[in-house]
Amino acid sequence: MDGTLVSLLHGFAVALQPANLWYAFLGCLVGTLVGVLPGIGPLSGISILLPVTFGLNATQAVIMLAGIYYGSQYGGSTTSILMRIPGEASSVMTCIDGNAMARRGRAGAALCIAAAGSFIAGTFGVVMLTLIAPPLATIALKFGPPEYTALLVLGLIFLAYMSSTSLVRTLLMACLGLTFGMIGIDNMTGHFRYSFGIAELGDGIGIVPVAVGLFGLGEILATPSHKVAGEVIAPKFRELLPNREEWRQSAMPIARGSVLGFIIGIIPGSAHVISSFLSYALEKKVSKNPEEFGKGAVAGVAGPESANNSASTGAFVPMLALGIPTGPITAVLIGALMIHGVPPGPQLVTDHPSVFWGFIASMYVGNLMLLALNLPLVSVFVTVLRIPYAYLYPMIIMFCIIGVYEVSHSIVDVWIMLIMGVLGYLLRKFQFDPAPLVLGLVIAPVFEQSLRQSLIMSNGNYFIFLGRPISLGLVILSAGLLALSAYAFLMKRKDWRTKLAEAEAGES
Amino acid sequence: MILRADHVAGAAFVIFGVTVIALSGDLPTGQLSMPGSGFLPKIVSVLTIMFGAALMLRARESAPFAELGWSDGAHALAVTGITATGILLYTVLGFIATLILMIMALLIIIERRNPFRAAAYAAGVVLATYAAFSFILKTPLPGGIFGP
Numbered sequence: 001m002d003g004t005l006v007s008l009l010h011g012f013a014v015a016l017q018p019a020n021l022w023y024a025f026l027g028c029l030v031g032t033l034v035g036v037l038p039g040i041g042p043l044s045g046i047s048i049l050l051p052v053t054f055g056l057n058a059t060q061a062v063i064m065l066a067g068i069y070y071g072s073q074y075g076g077s078t079t080s081i082l083m084r085i086p087g088e089a090s091s092v093m094t095c096i097d098g099n100a101m102a103r104r105g106r107a108g109a110a111l112c113i114a115a116a117g118s119f120i121a122g123t124f125g126v127v128m129l130t131l132i133a134p135p136l137a138t139i140a141l142k143f144g145p146p147e148y149t150a151l152l153v154l155g156l157i158f159l160a161y162m163s164s165t166s167l168v169r170t171l172l173m174a175c176l177g178l179t180f181g182m183i184g185i186d187n188m189t190g191h192f193r194y195s196f197g198i199a200e201l202g203d204g205i206g207i208v209p210v211a212v213g214l215f216g217l218g219e220i221l222a223t224p225s226h227k228v229a230g231e232v233i234a235p236k237f238r239e240l241l242p243n244r245e246e247w248r249q250s251a252m253p254i255a256r257g258s259v260l261g262f263i264i265g266i267i268p269g270s271a272h273v274i275s276s277f278l279s280y281a282l283e284k285k286v287s288k289n290p291e292e293f294g295k296g297a298v299a300g301v302a303g304p305e306s307a308n309n310s311a312s313t314g315a316f317v318p319m320l321a322l323g324i325p326t327g328p329i330t331a332v333l334i335g336a337l338m339i340h341g342v343p344p345g346p347q348l349v350t351d352h353p354s355v356f357w358g359f360i361a362s363m364y365v366g367n368l369m370l371l372a373l374n375l376p377l378v379s380v381f382v383t384v385l386r387i388p389y390a391y392l393y394p395m396i397i398m399f400c401i402i403g404v405y406e407v408s409h410s411i412v413d414v415w416i417m418l419i420m421g422v423l424g425y426l427l428r429k430f431q432f433d434p435a436p437l438v439l440g441l442v443i444a445p446v447f448e449q450s451l452r453q454s455l456i457m458s459n460g461n462y463f464i465f466l467g468r469p470i471s472l473g474l475v476i477l478s479a480g481l482l483a484l485s486a487y488a489f490l491m492k493r494k495d496w497r498t499k500l501a502e503a504e505a506g507e508s
Numbered sequence: 509m510i511l512r513a514d515h516v517a518g519a520a521f522v523i524f525g526v527t528v529i530a531l532s533g534d535l536p537t538g539q540l541s542m543p544g545s546g547f548l549p550k551i552v553s554v555l556t557i558m559f560g561a562a563l564m565l566r567a568r569e570s571a572p573f574a575e576l577g578w579s580d581g582a583h584a585l586a587v588t589g590i591t592a593t594g595i596l597l598y599t600v601l602g603f604i605a606t607l608i609l610m611i612m613a614l615l616i617i618i619e620r621r622n623p624f625r626a627a628a629y630a631a632g633v634v635l636a637t638y639a640a641f642s643f644i645l646k647t648p649l650p651g652g653i654f655g656p
Binding site for chain 2: 051055168169172179182186189191221222227393394397398401402405414421447459460
């Protein structure tokens with residue numbers, strides 16, 4: 001514990017350096033804007049701005065990119081409350097009661113409760129991250145190829161189980177991602193795979209063109225400007241503070257949302273989206289007045305907003321401790337660390353303590369910055385929201401092109417982005433969630449290498465995965481999840497995942 | 509039989525899986541004790557074919573293909589076409605000329621905006637971005653035939 005405290009103090013010494021503070025502030029500001037603007041999610045925001053971090057050191061880069069991620073969770077609530085349009089996916093549930101509060105003249109109070117909840121939950125998440133990640137990394141040092149293989153399979157199955165679309169659809173997306181991830185030179189034999197004579201494909205398909213194409217361009221292709229129209233409710237500055245009763249009503253939902261969000265965040269999947277839905281359902285269940293939900297219930301804003309912020313921090317636990325992404329956003333962040341020559345994984349704590357602890361400490365500071373940013377600047381965000389979408393999306397396409405091209409100065413990557421944009425558009429039409437595709441793409445090289453190494457180690461015996469305690473436990477967990485999914489499918493049960501899909505469809 | 513969305517999607521995945529297997533012909537599968545570079549791609553392709561077939565078998569739960577809304581198709585096609593042209597010209601004409609033309613095309617052709625206003629907006633946004641990347645972020649953008 002003392003060691004953790006000393007390391008955290010070292011982290012603060014790193015995070016409080018003026019340059020690092022500046023990049024944390026920049027990340028939080030850009031993240032808030034990304035969250036505020038409909039059509040740009042944190043994933044496309046981070047991907048587009050990844051090349052901007054090339055001139056920075058690894059600590060500054062990851063501080064800025066993570067700031068964009070958790071900043072977007074704050075910003076998303078503004079659009080939800082003032083326009084009833086989710087600024088990003090995790091704010092879907094906030095639309096319902098947040099906008100209802102705004103229509104009752106309590107827009108300022110809703111924004112303040114969302115910001116306070118986000119701050120408390122974000123800080124809680126960072127405290128838990130500080131306590132959990134280092135010991136987990138120590139355990140992970142005992143992992144060999146069979147454990148990593150089993151863990152990655154569990155991650156994919158968890159993602160499939162948690163997804164709001166069907167298991168088959170999610171696994172299809174993961175297979176597609178794995179296939180894309182195997183393009184390029186095979187690390188173990190040197191064979192070129194599916195590169196069709198294009199030299200640039202020898203290095204494989206990068207995560208940035210795929211993520212920007214699927215989530216950035218794909219969204220634009222599916223959104224004609226005439227469909228984006230919305231009235232912005234502008235709150236008055238003096239109405240920003242909630243009254244005593246509203247504070248009282250928000251206290252417990254914030255506490256419950258913080259804990260629930262963090263737990264969900266550790267699990268693979270679009271944690272921040274799922275956590276806000278589950279928090280809303282929980283608050284409605286425990287409320288003495290469930291009939292108020294949908295008509296401006298304070299708990300309907302406080303719970304989900306806290307949960308999605310806590311979840312976004314929880315998602316950093318497996319990323320920092322194990323080097324394994326729990327979703328596409330952490331996958332891009334892992335990519336960013338690798339570009340800066342910092343291999344993510346259990347060795348991160350010991351080999352790069354300044355990056356690890358500096359990053360964690362910067363999140364304490366970033367949460368404070370976001371609280372200070374979000375409320376005073378609400379009138380600026382209202383102005384941003386009034387920019388017509390017809391003028392906004394050409395600018396976003398421009399940033400997509402810059403972002404992808406600047407990663408490796410390859411026009412092939414920009415073509416891949418366009419192809420992925422069209423693919424993303426088609427996947428949306430056919431009700432596929434592209435997130436598992438990105439995850440499959442990222443884990444493909446690690447998965448393939450650890451699977452082949454495991455088989456070589458065991459002379460081709462698959463029982464190696466059942467003969468080691470950790471991998472056996474992970475295999476049993478995977479089998480359990482598959483059985484649960486099969487049970488829900490066979491019984492035709494309408495569980496929380498179906499309800500999440502309905503809620504997302506209803507608000508989009 | 510009504511052709512449904514999942515019939516089409518499932519069939520596309522089956523065809524994709526078969527194509528990947530066909531393209532993997534020259535990649536050695538190896539043995540279980542020493543898997544080759546074609547080992548995992550073939551396994552994943554077989555899984556893709558299986559899941560694609562499962563999707564087709566359960567297609568009754570999906571919407572009829574004819575009922576899929578394609579009202580945004582024209583917008584998607586136009587944006588794709590203009591962006592593709594922009595990508596073609598990007599390294600030839602450079603960032604400034606290409607992006608001004610591309611943003612103008614998007615605003616004038618798709619959004620039917622006033623050409624003068626569109627030109628002013630495009631020039632303003634592109635030049636400001638170019639300056640920000642060149643001087644603040646120190647990340648030079650392609651100059652093309654007009655630039656360094």
